[in-house]
Amino acid sequence: MGGTMNYFSSLLSGYSKYKKRKQFQTVELKVRMDCDGCELKVRNALSRMRGVQSVEINRKQYKVTVTGFVEPHKVVKRVQSTGKKAEIWPYVPYNVVAHPYAAPTYDKKAPPGYVRNMEVITISSQVVRPEDKLATMFSDDNPNACSIM
Template sequence: MGYLRRLLGFDHTHKKRRQFNTVELKVRMDCDGCELKVKNALSNMKGVHSVEINRKQNKVTVTGYIEPRKVLKRVQHTGKRVEMWPYVPYNLVMHPYVVGTYDKRAPPGHVRNVETITAPSSAMKEEEKYTKLFSDDNPNACSIM
């Protein structure tokens, strides 16, 4: 009977497995006490495998069978200002020195993780004007406007 219940999806005793995640946070820490407070809060959390803190970069890396939202909430309960790690290596971004992406406070070799950057409409029109001059069908031909 139990096999049939599981087969039909009526078995509620089966728990959903958690995935092994790495969560990176930006936490403002000024002293050893701040660092210890954050580390103790995260180390006592169920499913945490390791906690690494780089106080110079204000970066906390947590690995384990955890949910990012719960890790963020746990650090918020310590009273520290926290956000998800906003930086990525600059070679992963198409235009790393665009206004929304470049950040002076980012660690060396990193820029803000901006998924979509919208260019001004006048720049797009200018770019379209030049790309329409050439033909992919006949690379030796061009049109003069």
């Protein structure tokens, strides 16, 4: 109902295009920062951004957490405008992944207790989970499967 009222009020006020509100969300980024100056540059750029409520920086993990009414791709662009390489936080806690030490998920550069978020790997429009590949490797149905002698 609130969306309908906003739509009609925008029509009556002369706006021809209905503007959609941004949702409150948390955006986590991986940004390499080596010194206090780098951290200050990133913090200032993000805190001046419209819609940002808070900015938390963990320089040891290279993690920046932004909360507010923002869009993730715009936050990444804002950090990249400071000259820093930024990407969406690619790690999840290792206890939420089925096989945290499998080849595609394990990453030496990940902070302690985290692995890469590679739960589902898509190959040629077919969804293959890492545990499925390992289960079929030692299958009795597959004559070319590995055998232990």
